[in-house]
Amino acid sequence: MNTPRRPAQAVSEFARFLRVETTGGMLLLAATAIALLWANSPLDDVYRTVRDFHIGPESLHLNLSIGxxxxxxxxxxxxFVAGLELKRELVVGELSDLKSAALPIIAALGGMIAPALIAVTIAWGEPGIERAWAIPVATDIAFALGVLALTGSNLPAAARVFLLxxxxxxxxxxxxxxxVLFTETFSLVAAAIAVAGLACYAYLQHRRVRAWWLYVPLAVVVWAAVHAAGIHATIAGVALGLLTRVRADRGEDEAPALRLEHRLQPWSAGFAVPVFALFAAGITISADALGAVFTSAIPLGVIAGLLAGKVVGILGFSALAVRLGLARLPGSLTWRDLGALSMLGAVGFTVSLLIAELSLEGEAVELAKAAVLIASAVASLTAALLLVRRSKAHASSAPTEPSD
Incomplete structure (x- = not known):
């Protein structure tokens, strides 16, 4: 007699997140390729004209370039989507259980500290390194999950949970x-408006108000106030995400955070990040420029920080945490799996490019961006090869199911 099949279950939130971010990673890669081709074509003047074209009300200090x-x-x-995901992971997800969260938390700390130390050591004394050390601390979630989905199909689910x-x-x-680093001028009045807007948002969440026509204008006001206060405007998105309710009330199909993720994540991964990459990754590639990347201290610090610092930091801190009994390695993962995931953590892109633009000026920005692109390409290709090998190893060791 045939065993009855389990009823079809809803796709897990993680699987949905992975699919959206995988598609976003592909679009991000395409946008980067277009930016590089456009910026190094006979139409490079058009690229820079579009990127530097200013639009917006000057009276609100919002006469900004397209870039x-x-x-x-x-x-x-x-x-904002990252803030929603962070809040959900902290309250009801993997990071809500300290014992389960200890390994990725400690690994992430190592993956930020080691790259920063390496970058500072290599570029000590260089103009701009006082803030440029932060360029290699970031891991690009879209690229990383995209590479993992394409090359690590047979890896245990714990690998994906760890990386996320x-x-x-x-x-x-x-x-x-x-x-902390990129708040230079500070307007107390604008900051007070931002805090009042965030308090209003939190109150509306507490009162279970669902009217989008209240939230959208309020979010715009908070964003504009944070920008005017001298704090980088992306912090407004994080703050709003962290204030969004993540537990569903009785009778609710899904919590507001989950509902907003469903609606906004495709726009974030499929539009916002690729458009940013289109205007951030358009650097001039020439023999002289590439030579400068490998002979200038800050770009070398960025490359070494990502390729060496991430692997040493993530893998080293993980091993130390397990050795000291602060965390445990999931039974389904091996240290070789973690080594491949550590190399995948060296794929820095979106946030690294953003920090490069915020921390440096002039030609130094272009060199730092080139360093990020080079390191990310090397890391993604190396991680892909390692993950394919680990995926095959897990596939060959998996028990085969007996036929009927």
Whole structure:
């Protein structure tokens, strides 16, 4: 007699997240390729004209270039979705259980500390390194999950959970770095307006108000106030995400955070991040430029920080945490699996490019961006090869099911 099949279950939130981010990673890669081809074609003047074209009300200090709108505006949507995911992971997800969360949290800390130390060591004394050290601390979740989905299909589910949790903690670290390092001027009045707007948002969430026509204008006001206060505007997105309710009430199909993720994540991964990449990745590639990347201290620090620092930090801190009994390695994973995932953590892109633009000026920005692109390409290809090998190893060791 045939065994009855289990009833079809709803696709898990993680699987849905992985699919959206995988598609976003492909679009991000395509946007980067277009930017590089456009910026190095006979139409490079058109690229720079479009990127530097200013639009917006000057009276509100919002007369920004198209590139700045992509950086300050569209990325606020990306960070809002990141804030929603972070809040959900902290309250009801993998990071809500400290014992389960210990390994990715410690690994993420190592993956931020080691790259920063390596970058500072290599570029010590160089103009701009006082803030450029932060460029290699970020892991790009879209690229990383995209590579994992394409090459690690037979890896245990714990590998995907580890990478997602690590990326979420990494995003939180990058958010803190941006808020602390890149707040130069500060307007108390604008900050007070932002705080009042956030308090109003939290109150509406507490009162279970669902009227989008209240939330959208309020979010715009908070974003504009944070921008005017001198704090990087993407912080507004994170703050709003962290204030969104993640537990569903009785009678609710899904919590507001989950509902907003469903609606906004495709726009974030499929539009906001690729458009940012289109205007951020358009650097001039020439023999002289590539030579400068490998002979200038800051770009070398960025490359070494990503390729060496991420692997040493993630894998080293993980091993230390397990050795000291602070965390445990999931039974389905091996240290070789974690080594491949550590190399995948070296794929820095979206946030690394953003920090490069915020921390440097002139030609130094272009060199730092080139370093990020080179390191990310090397890391993604190396991680793909390692993950394919680990995936085959898990597939060959998996028990075969007996035939009927």
């Amino acid at each position: 700045d709108w992509a950086k300050d505006g569209l990325l606020a949507l990306f960070f 949790s690590l990326a979420v903690v990494d995003d939180l670290g990058a958010i803190i770095v941006i808020a």
